[in-house]
Amino acid sequence: MTIRAVEWNTDSIILLDQRLLPKKTEFITLRTIEDVWESIFELKVRGAPAIGITASYGLALWASQATFDSVDKFKKELSVKKDYLCSARPTAVNLFWALERLVSSIRNTDSIEQAQAQLVEEAIRIDLEDEEVCRQIGEHAWTLLKDGDTVLTHCNAGGIATAKYGTALSPFYLGKERGLSLRAFATETRPVLQGARLTAWELQNLGVDVTLITDNMVAHTMKTNSINAVIVGADRVAANGDTANKIGTFGIAIIAQALGVPFYVAAPLSTIDLSTKTGDDIKIEERHPDEIRRIQNELIAPTNIPVFNPAFDVTPSHLITGIITEKGVVKGNYEEALQALFT
Template structure:
């Protein structure tokens, strides 16, 4: 592995397996694992070995292609199709909130519709999965180019969770402008929240940015308001797991609170997202399913119990930021603001 974060490919297609960066082991151990079955893929998505909406979508697409390649029965096209639909639903069940998962699998099924034989279907599914990964890298680069223009040399910017290169094919979404700015000689100061309870900010975002030589400072989640006030934070930028037709945005739990703080401090709150994360099938954020995860993520830290034994736990993985708190949504096709319902519909 090279040291520049933008050269890391967290999800790689290797023909007979998927090579996946195990994000659960970061930052102390950089380990790539081999996924050889669709069950391996499901478990890796569900257990957060891979996370970040685009990376989840890419992994799921490769997972379906991997299953298709192993299918036995070249003459049983109808059976292949029915089982393909079952495996698609199976992978979709691994995590319900990130829309890229369903979007990527739907793309594969649409591409498969042009097949007349099992062998042709297998080839088309692999081609489409690889195309999704290639497109995502280009999309993230474009998001970074658009977003970088919003910041000036020396700006201090706050980010939450991890929307970086390891959450996508390359570059990331919310972190992309930091990499692009670095390439152009524009130095930005980044403040990253730890992102409880799984610490994606502390384990992943900080690791990524330090690898790239970007000035980054880690804070705990409850330091955000004080940091904005004391460190002259000029903007907040986050990624997204699903954006409704009206611009309401689901992202890692804690995002909504940061949007409210941005309003209180009169600084911009940006969402960086590929168009694939926009779900025009749902009108508002009220329709976005919010995943609730295991209580031990809250009660334990590195396997050690830190809460009172037997306490009840509420552990939503995401929250929804209403569109009125979002200054702009940055996509690969440009920066949107104002009437998100009209702007998003025009771009999709």
């Protein structure tokens, strides 16, 4: 079963509310740019590619509703609205990439009506391109795997985090299409439980043999269950290969290296940010303390206990066996290899 997390509907956006999974599969309608900002910030939509797609549709939605007496005023306000949407989540580079691409697409346009149409067309193009990119990532991932392998993954980098197929989960989708089998171990992914709520649900619906574990079971599971590879997604890849992903990824990479298990990052070129030199330059989002203090609004800790709640961590490139992109698997000197992808 394939569910699209984001769909354009001419005068609105249809969005899968991922906060409600797995209890409830509910689609909501976004009619304003404020709805889009709130949906990104509140994690109704998550996953770097899906965030970028939603934001691009959101900017196109605002543009289609806007009325100005000159194209210059329209473009100036479009830039303001782009910055507004960028403020929703600071770590996922796809958000900035998609919105900048939209603004750039009308740079030479001299009428508001033409600009409005072009923005919608560009947002749809970003959506369709992501589906093909994810399929290609899956193709390249299969060069590293064989039928019957067991893969451990962290957080959710599946079809509902992208246009279709996913990044880290794309080999599972392609495997199902081709009659090949992969077994999965999915981490729970505290504190928001994207692995338990989303990855386990998604892979189970796909018919994959998936086992759920808590985050602190990774080392024991990797040692005792013949894990053939770890594949995770990414929210930003720096020029040197350092990678920001959901909090806990760094620790899993350390365990994988200690146990000799290949550790792969699956990421489209839109997630690679050559303007960010190293992982130290990536801004790490810190979220509300109640994500730690509570689970589904039930208090599990003292009410006012101080909390440190970074949403992401950075895995240094020396712990990454390879980065799987739509152009192939990058290994070795990441600074040179990643740059070569864009030349």
